[in-house]
Amino acid sequence: MRQIGIGPPRLSPNLRYMKFVDGTNFLTQMSKELKIKLDPYKPSPESIIFSTKWIKAIPVSITGYIIRNYWFGSYVGDKPYCAKLTKELRNCNFEPVLFQKIGNKEKGVDIGLAKEMLVNAFNQNFDVGWLFAGDEDYVGLVKEVKRYGQIINGSFFNQGLSAELEVAFDEFILLKKDESSLYENQEYKDLMEKSNPI
Numbered sequence: 001m002r003q004i005g006i007g008p009p010r011l012s013p014n015l016r017y018m019k020f021v022d023g024t025n026f027l028t029q030m031s032k033e034l035k036i037k038l039d040p041y042k043p044s045p046e047s048i049i050f051s052t053k054w055i056k057a058i059p060v061s062i063t064g065y066i067i068r069n070y071w072f073g074s075y076v077g078d079k080p081y082c083a084k085l086t087k088e089l090r091n092c093n094f095e096p097v098l099f100q101k102i103g104n105k106e107k108g109v110d111i112g113l114a115k116e117m118l119v120n121a122f123n124q125n126f127d128v129g130w131l132f133a134g135d136e137d138y139v140g141l142v143k144e145v146k147r148y149g150q151i152i153n154g155s156f157f158n159q160g161l162s163a164e165l166e167v168a169f170d171e172f173i174l175l176k177k178d179e180s181s182l183y184e185n186q187e188y189k190d191l192m193e194k195s196n197p198i
């Protein structure tokens with residue numbers, strides 16, 4: 001596991017965490033890591049369950065606790081499909097922030113994520129923010145949130161990861177299939193059974 005830790009010391013004995021996930025990007029790169037076909041705009045229940053388990057498995061401070069997990073994503077479908085996807089994410093203890101993708105236009109995910117992280121940082125709602133994204137576009141967001149005093153950590157897959165974003169984090173943990181025990185679990189087996197290999 002490649003891990004970078006360059007941030008301030010953990011002084012609080014009871015840190016509050018929030019996780020922010022670029023869900024569409026996460027699913028896209030997860031499919032490449034696992035070598036399966038997966039539609040990030042119309043994810044199967046199995047892919048939601050497994051991806052959220054992987055995100056929640058990233059270790060946090062022993063004395064810390066999660067305030068909220070956010071999932072930002074685009075979807076293709078109607079309102080009933082959006083409601084179904086929302087329920088699946090809520091069942092996995094994630095707060096869904098979903099944007100309908102129309103044609104080739106995907107708008108809202110990065111702006112929605114940035115807004116939510118900045119508002120929560122400004123209001124001092126968390127001590128540690130954990131961003132699951134790889135785009136270089138998020139570098140400015142990470143640097144801006146640091147100005148409010150929060151620790152900002154990150155995790156993502158090697159594919160799709162900006163080198164500049166990686167070093168902007170206070171701590172970074174690389175996500176790799178062969179370094180996770182999750183692929184031995186039933187959730188992984190269910191995902192593989194419902195997915196086609198690339």
